[in-house]
Amino acid sequence: MNRPLSASGRDLDALLAALPRAVPPPADLWPAINAAISPAPAHPVRRNGLYALAAGLAAVGVAVVLAGRAVHPPAELAAVTPAVDAPRATGSARAVEAKESEYQATRVALRRTYEERVRMLSPATRVRIAADLASIRRAQDDIRRALSADPGSRVLLRLYESTTQQEFDLYSIVGRSTEPVATRTLT
Amino acid sequence: MDVAAAPLSEYTAPKGAGPDEDVLAVAAAARGDRRAFERLYHRHVGRIYALCLRMTGRHDRAEDCVQETFIAAWRALPGFASRSRFSTWLHRIAVNTVIGRQRGLAARLEMVTDEPAELLDRRAVDDLPALDVEAAIATLPDGARHVLVMVGLYGFSHEEAAAELGIAVGTSKAQLHRARALLTARLGLETST
Numbered sequence: 143m144n145r146p147l148s149a150s151g152r153d154l155d156a157l158l159a160a161l162p163r164a165v166p167p168p169a170d171l172w173p174a175i176n177a178a179i180s181p182a183p184a185h186p187v188r189r190n191g192l193y194a195l196a197a198g199l200a201a202v203g204v205a206v207v208l209a210g211r212a213v214h215p216p217a218e219l220a221a222v223t224p225a226v227d228a229p230r231a232t233g234s235a236r237a238v239e240a241k242e243s244e245y246q247a248t249r250v251a252l253r254r255t256y257e258e259r260v261r262m263l264s265p266a267t268r269v270r271i272a273a274d275l276a277s278i279r280r281a282q283d284d285i286r287r288a289l290s291a292d293p294g295s296r297v298l299l300r301l302y303e304s305t306t307q308q309e310f311d312l313y314s315i316v317g318r319s320t321e322p323v324a325t326r327t328l329t
Numbered sequence: 330m331d332v333a334a335a336p337l338s339e340y341t342a343p344k345g346a347g348p349d350e351d352v353l354a355v356a357a358a359a360r361g362d363r364r365a366f367e368r369l370y371h372r373h374v375g376r377i378y379a380l381c382l383r384m385t386g387r388h389d390r391a392e393d394c395v396q397e398t399f400i401a402a403w404r405a406l407p408g409f410a411s412r413s414r415f416s417t418w419l420h421r422i423a424v425n426t427v428i429g430r431q432r433g434l435a436a437r438l439e440m441v442t443d444e445p446a447e448l449l450d451r452r453a454v455d456d457l458p459a460l461d462v463e464a465a466i467a468t469l470p471d472g473a474r475h476v477l478v479m480v481g482l483y484g485f486s487h488e489e490a491a492a493e494l495g496i497a498v499g500t501s502k503a504q505l506h507r508a509r510a511l512l513t514a515r516l517g518l519e520t521s522t
Contacts, residue, residue, distance in 0.1 A: 151513070153518045154513055154518055158462065158481055160462075162379065163376055163379060163482065163483070164376040164378075164379050165375055165378055165379035166374070166375050166378065167374060167375075167378040167391070167392055167395060168388065168392075169392065171395050171396050171399075172367060172370055172371070172374075174396055175370065175396055175399045175400055175403075176363065176367070178400050179363065179366070179400060180363070296389075296392060296393060296396065297393070297397070297400075
């Protein structure tokens with residue numbers, strides 16, 4: 143049942159009706175879309191490769207998230223994992239390379255704790271973590287190769303950012319899950 | 330619902346490209362014709378971008394969502410049964426993409442690096458006409474904004490919006506009412522009658 147609209151309601155309707163339903167994006171997004179849907183032989187960013195990459199990332203992402211949730215609630219995990227600063231809108235392969243030097247400092251710091259603590263985990267867990275890390279590194283390598291062929295792809299830049307964040311999450315999860323109980327922050 | 334919006338089911342593609350033309354391009358694209366899919370892209374990208382922009386409030390996220398929407402559509406095209414119009418189907422993919430990103434791992438990771446919500450990308454609304462209305466919509470809480478954009482601007486029914494957003498129909502109606510009340514206040518439309 144519709145109630146009669148007040149004058150303000152009619153004014154609002156008029157303003158909403160005047161809004162354009164279509165707005166052209168500031169950049170042409172077709173080239174990136176076309177690259178992502180192009181078949182293997184015609185383009186260096188192979189479609190099958192992208193499927194495999196996406197599937198691998200999804201698997202790693204799920205593994206990392208599940209592992210993290212097993213130890214910490216998501217909010218706590220987000221609070222303790224250093225943030226990956228994304229290569230922003232004007233990003234390119236060069237932007238990733240520049241950021242990589244910043245990532246490296248964080249990586250070194252996180253790995254120091256990781257290397258010390260991972261030995262405290264069971265052999266089976268260590269194997270799973272090593273497999274996840276290997277998947278993450280393969281994904282990073284694949285994305286870098288794809289970026290060299292398609293340096294302006296925002297999808298690939300996002301994937302690279304997400305993959306590096308997953309790497310950092312994994313280090314943090316290991317560090318936190320093996321932290322001596324007395325030093326943990328009680329919430 | 331009295332907001333003047335062209336219902337999705339009655340949507341006609343712009344620039345003289347009617348549903349019949351979509352059908353031909355969709356059929357060709359479903360067989361792997363990327364040129365046909367490119368025509369569909371150019372025909373619909375404006376509407377999909379505007380939908381994504383208004384739902385996310387940010388240019389960069391809207392562009393990402395547009396790319397993911399069309400990539401997902403390309404992959405799903407062989408299974409598109411033409412029971413609904415291509416534009417309707419594409420809008421639903423776009424909404425799913427926006428919502429999926431917000432709920433998913435990508436959103437969790439972005440939250441770590443994002444600026445506070447009040448620092449919405451002003452360019453996103455500055456580029457649009459009727460600045461005041463767009464700016465006011467961008468400041469709405471997510472739930473209210475999503476329903477307003479879907480139902481009030483893009484012709485989703487409350488049932489469709491509720492299904493896409495994973496909320497009850499009553500919640501969708503309440504969110505629209507909330508959005509309208511907030512917009513009325515923020516645009517200074519209160520009357521003394």
